[in-house]
Amino acid sequence: MDGEATLEQVISNGYRLRAYCEGCGHTAFLDVIDLAGRYGPARPLSAIRRRLSCRHCRGRACALQIAIDW
Numbered sequence: 562m563d564g565e566a567t568l569e570q571v572i573s574n575g576y577r578l579r580a581y582c583e584g585c586g587h588t589a590f591l592d593v594i595d596l597a598g599r600y601g602p603a604r605p606l607s608a609i610r611r612r613l614s615c616r617h618c619r620g621r622a623c624a625l626q627i628a629i630d631w
């Protein structure tokens with residue numbers, strides 16, 4: 562994989578996206594199909610990360626992890 566991963570790459574590989582809040586440690590799986598519908602499948606993950614906020618503490622320090630095993 563060259564450069565930044567996009568939503569499309571995550572979906573086509575059957576991976577999932579997990580958001581991790583650096584503020585409170587809350588983790589949540591994201592609906593990548595829904596994100597691709599809202600932001601476009603070519604959107605890089607770094608752009609998605611900037612739009613995230615924690616559902617638990619409303620912090621914005623979220624990390625994105627690609628979850629391959631499930």
Ligand SMILES: [Zn+2]
Nearest residue numbers: 582585615618
């Ligand atoms: Zn949080």
